[in-house]
Amino acid sequence: MAHHHTPMLSLRGLTRRFGGLTAVDAIDLDLAKGKLISIIGPNGAGKTTLFNLVTGLDRPDAGNVGFEGQDITGLSPERLAAGGIARTFQLGRVFGNLSVMDNVLIGAHTRLRAVKPAVPVIGPLLELGLALLRPASVKAEEEQLREEAKAILARFGERLLPRIDQPAYSLSYANRRRVEIARALALKPRLLLLDEPTAGMNPTETAEMQGLVAELKAEGLTILLIEHKLEMVMRLSDRVIVMDEGKKIAEGPGEAVRTDPKVIEAYLGHGLSRTAEQESAA
Amino acid sequence: MSSWLDYTINGLIVGNVYALVAVGLALIFGVSRLINFAQGSIYLVGAYIGWVAVVQLHTPLPLTIIVVAVAAALVGLIIERFGLRPLQNSVRIAPLLATIGISFVLDQLVMLTFSPNPRALPSQLPDVRFQVGGGTIGPLDLLIAGVGITSALLLFVFLRYSKLGWAIRATAQDRDAAMQMGVDVNRVNQAVFGIAAALGGVSGMLVGMYYNQIDTAMSLQATLKGVVAEVVGGAGNVPGAVVGSLLLGLVESYGVAVFGTSYRNLFAFLLLVVVLVLRPNGLFASARQAPPEPLTGTFIAPSRPVRIPRWALLVAAGVFAILPFFPVSFYVLQTLINAWLLGMLALSLTLVAGTIGQVSLGHAALLAIGAYTSALLSLNFSVPVGLAIIGGGLMSAALGTALISPSFRLRGHYVSIATLAIGEIVSLVILNWESVTRGPIGISGIPPLSLFGYDLISATSIYWFSFSAMVVLALLQGRLLGSHLGRSFRAIRDDDIAARAYGLSLNRYKSLAFIFGGFAAGVSGGIAAHLYSYINHETFNTQQSILALTVVILGGLGNVVGAILGSVALVGLPEVFRIAAEYRILIYGIVLLLLVRFRPQGLLGTI
Numbered sequence: 001m002a003h004h005h006t007p008m009l010s011l012r013g014l015t016r017r018f019g020g021l022t023a024v025d026a027i028d029l030d031l032a033k034g035k036l037i038s039i040i041g042p043n044g045a046g047k048t049t050l051f052n053l054v055t056g057l058d059r060p061d062a063g064n065v066g067f068e069g070q071d072i073t074g075l076s077p078e079r080l081a082a083g084g085i086a087r088t089f090q091l092g093r094v095f096g097n098l099s100v101m102d103n104v105l106i107g108a109h110t111r112l113r114a115v116k117p118a119v120p121v122i123g124p125l126l127e128l129g130l131a132l133l134r135p136a137s138v139k140a141e142e143e144q145l146r147e148e149a150k151a152i153l154a155r156f157g158e159r160l161l162p163r164i165d166q167p168a169y170s171l172s173y174a175n176r177r178r179v180e181i182a183r184a185l186a187l188k189p190r191l192l193l194l195d196e197p198t199a200g201m202n203p204t205e206t207a208e209m210q211g212l213v214a215e216l217k218a219e220g221l222t223i224l225l226i227e228h229k230l231e232m233v234m235r236l237s238d239r240v241i242v243m244d245e246g247k248k249i250a251e252g253p254g255e256a257v258r259t260d261p262k263v264i265e266a267y268l269g270h271g272l273s274r275t276a277e278q279e280s281a282a
Numbered sequence: 283m284s285s286w287l288d289y290t291i292n293g294l295i296v297g298n299v300y301a302l303v304a305v306g307l308a309l310i311f312g313v314s315r316l317i318n319f320a321q322g323s324i325y326l327v328g329a330y331i332g333w334v335a336v337v338q339l340h341t342p343l344p345l346t347i348i349v350v351a352v353a354a355a356l357v358g359l360i361i362e363r364f365g366l367r368p369l370q371n372s373v374r375i376a377p378l379l380a381t382i383g384i385s386f387v388l389d390q391l392v393m394l395t396f397s398p399n400p401r402a403l404p405s406q407l408p409d410v411r412f413q414v415g416g417g418t419i420g421p422l423d424l425l426i427a428g429v430g431i432t433s434a435l436l437l438f439v440f441l442r443y444s445k446l447g448w449a450i451r452a453t454a455q456d457r458d459a460a461m462q463m464g465v466d467v468n469r470v471n472q473a474v475f476g477i478a479a480a481l482g483g484v485s486g487m488l489v490g491m492y493y494n495q496i497d498t499a500m501s502l503q504a505t506l507k508g509v510v511a512e513v514v515g516g517a518g519n520v521p522g523a524v525v526g527s528l529l530l531g532l533v534e535s536y537g538v539a540v541f542g543t544s545y546r547n548l549f550a551f552l553l554l555v556v557v558l559v560l561r562p563n564g565l566f567a568s569a570r571q572a573p574p575e576p577l578t579g580t581f582i583a584p585s586r587p588v589r590i591p592r593w594a595l596l597v598a599a600g601v602f603a604i605l606p607f608f609p610v611s612f613y614v615l616q617t618l619i620n621a622w623l624l625g626m627l628a629l630s631l632t633l634v635a636g637t638i639g640q641v642s643l644g645h646a647a648l649l650a651i652g653a654y655t656s657a658l659l660s661l662n663f664s665v666p667v668g669l670a671i672i673g674g675g676l677m678s679a680a681l682g683t684a685l686i687s688p689s690f691r692l693r694g695h696y697v698s699i700a701t702l703a704i705g706e707i708v709s710l711v712i713l714n715w716e717s718v719t720r721g722p723i724g725i726s727g728i729p730p731l732s733l734f735g736y737d738l739i740s741a742t743s744i745y746w747f748s749f750s751a752m753v754v755l756a757l758l759q760g761r762l763l764g765s766h767l768g769r770s771f772r773a774i775r776d777d778d779i780a781a782r783a784y785g786l787s788l789n790r791y792k793s794l795a796f797i798f799g800g801f802a803a804g805v806s807g808g809i810a811a812h813l814y815s816y817i818n819h820e821t822f823n824t825q826q827s828i829l830a831l832t833v834v835i836l837g838g839l840g841n842v843v844g845a846i847l848g849s850v851a852l853v854g855l856p857e858v859f860r861i862a863a864e865y866r867i868l869i870y871g872i873v874l875l876l877l878v879r880f881r882p883q884g885l886l887g888t889i
């Protein structure tokens with residue numbers, strides 16, 4: 001069992017190369033339970049690749065990933081989801097043809113029990129049979145998950161509830177991002193990874209999202225956040241990690257990182273970055 | 283033992299021919315990430331143009347080659363301009379389906395123009411053989427080798443040193459970057475299709491001369507062989523395609539030497555499946571390389587399904603159920619029985635291709651497994667027919683799923699290639715496993731349909747039997763779609779990466795979809811076996827697979843009602859309009875093309 005002091009997530013020397021390019025270069029990171037760490041850095045710094053390594057969608061070339069004291073390096077994304085890690089995707093990957101409700105229910109997939117008995121070998125066949133027969137236990141479980149899904153959707157005010165039966169592809173961009181987060185919450189994650197949750201959102205929508213993430217943090221959820229909007233990063237983060245060209249170039253409390261000359265250099269070096277403009281405007 | 287050298291020479295010559303097809307496929311895949319299923323049809327067209335030139339116009343050989351290359355290139359350009367360019371901004375499934383439709387249309391046009399009977403295509407070369415070491419080699423072998431090497435050199439110089447060649451290489455490397463640098467991608471596509479078609483056409487002509495015979499069945503075989511060679515070499519890799527082709531030629535030739543001619547294709551497809559499963563990026567790519575497909579983007583068009591009220595469905599089902607009480611002709615019942623059989627296959631395919639997004643091109647193999655199982659159970663073990671049919675369904679579910687399972691990790695077009703190959707493998711095993719399947723003779727004297735000891739002989743009773751079987755399967759499938767499995771399947775189809783990130787195991791759910799779909803198809807095949815009383819390895823063929831796919835697209839992917847509606851439409855309408863059998867395939871091909879272009883979501887919409 002995880003010792004009280006072992007961090008929820010710990011990365012050691014995590015490295016991923018694509019041909020000649022080292023997208024993630026010997027990254028170390030410790031994220032304690034209930035904390036929020038933000039990862040910032042110019043585009044192409046390797047932030048999303050780091051998320052892929054943590055969530056099992058990609059395998060590291062070196063280093064390892066520890067989750068609640070266990071080495072989870074190279075485990076499949078399915079296993080990690082079942083273990084309580086949920087993520088959102090930078091470009092938004094909702095299931096376009098599924099309704100908002102079904103998207104959120106997929107988020108709860110790892111929590112299905114009645115319809116997915118943990119029996120070896122014939123488990124899948126039982127699942128097929130139970131899905132067709134639908135005994136009371138299966139119906140009740142489905143009903144309960146639907147109620148929970150509605151409660152999760154209600155966290156977004158009137159943004160999603162009126163559209164609960166609409167296919168996700170018909171939603172606005174911002175609403176699709178919200179559906180992704182709702183789907184992640186339906187997994188009841190122990191660790192939540194958010195990849196630029198406010199990308200493409202206007203200031204009002206961004207403020208709403210910031211409020212939601214703050215709420216989640218207050219509820220005790222452990223969060224790893226990739227975000228360009230420094231304002232939000234400064235408010236939410238317990239610590240900030242700055243990446244550039246795959247390497248961690250700075251780490252610390254928000255304000256310290258913000259004024260670190262190496263960080264300013266990294267942003268200015270990549271001159272055209274949206275973030276740099278925002279920072280100089282701030 | 284004739285001579286290993288002979289087999290080696292033969293393997294290399296045949297490999298050369300495959301290379302001409304495979305290089306074109308690799309060029310096209312390189313620039314547009316598309317497996318061109320029409321490549322074999324161009325090869326067929328090349329062979330027949332060669333026949334016209336040689337036999338009717340009496341052109342000398344060099345001129346024949348030029349005529350064939352130019353005419354085939356024109357066909358390629360037309361396909362690119364009118365078949366594929368309009369689909370540039372459609373979903374990724376669209377161009378794939380379009381090349382399948384084009385291939386059916388072209389093959390059928392050739393068949394209607396020249397009749398399906400084989401023709402001789404003389405090579406005009408002297409019939410002498412030279413002694414080389416322990417083997418012999420003829421002028422035609424030298425010609426094929428010469429054409430192969432010359433085209434490879436020309437292509438190399440063109441790609442390396444011309445401006446257009448540079449543009450092609452740039453587009454293949456990174457399409458977006460090439461476009462930003464001002465490369466005209468349409469021109470690149472044109473060039474690539476023109477070159478691929480010219481090479482393919484000449485290849486068809488050479489093969490025709492090599493065997494001194496051409497017929498319309500060449501087309502599918504050529505596509506398959508070209509795809510095998512290309513995938514073995516690494517999709518989009520031009521030198522890889524050449525090496526893959528030579529390797530395929532040698533594997534086949536040695537395989538034939540050891541096991542006999544009827545095993546030639548079996549080796550080709552086994553090679554394909556092994557490579558797809560172990561090294562999906564080809565023999566020469568590093569295993570760690572990301573698949574050459576974009577990781578995002580939907581494969582299937584989003585759409586809102588047409589909602590049909592429950593009462594309307596009940597009324598429709600009721601009308602069809604009581605139809606035999608009215609004075610309808612035997613012919614109408616016969617037609618509808620065919621529609622119900624196709625409907626069950628379409629239900630199966632719409633689940634597999636539509637709901638979970640695995641576009642299967644070998645679905646007729648599931649019919650064959652069901653049919654053979656049911657026939658053999660009733661003949662060899664005297665199992666009552668009703669039970670034997672269910673046995674056929676179960677066998678199809680189990681065996682079909684087991685056969686396809688190694689390919690579960692493939693995506694997009696690769697799934698289609700794998701299913702096509704597995705379909706061919708099933709039919710070749712049926713042909714060669716004589717002790718069980720009775721080989722090429724087929725199985726005759728299959729007992730008629732019967733239920734609880736009563737034979738169902740009359741058209742009316744067969745009608746009810748097949749209609750009820752289909753309705754039961756449709757209801758079960760509807761129930762499945764309404765369960766958590768329905769949304770899980772559809773989630774995997776829409777985005778398999780996001781699905782995995784939420785704990786959905788692709789193996790588990792693809793298996794369940796194939797198990798359920800395999801059962802429906804197996805039952806359809808089983809009923810068909812008892813209805814026809816005779817089946818052989820060609821009873822259930824690729825044409826049926828493609829017809830089922832057209833039905834599924836017509837009805838709307840994943841749409842249960844759509845699959846049935848599509849079956850009735852595609853079986854019934856040609857009857858209503860009394861369209862002659864040989865034009866039907868042509869019409870199916872055209873319907874598929876029009877749907878892909880104008881209504882990819884089908885009549886009732888994707889579910």
Ligand SMILES: Nc1ncnc2c1ncn2[C@@H]1O[C@H](COP(=O)(O)OP(=O)(O)O)[C@@H](O)[C@H]1O
Pocket residue numbers: 018021023041042043044045046047048049050572
């Ligand atoms: N699958 C891949 N193959 C090759 N290169 C990749 C792949 N994924 C990401 N990269 C490269 O890795 C670098 C880091 O990308 P990414 O992690 O997306 O950066 P960020 O999220 O910080 O913007 C980029 O240069 C990107 O082009």
Ligand SMILES: [Mg+2]
Pocket residue numbers: 047048049090
């Ligand atoms: Mg990113």
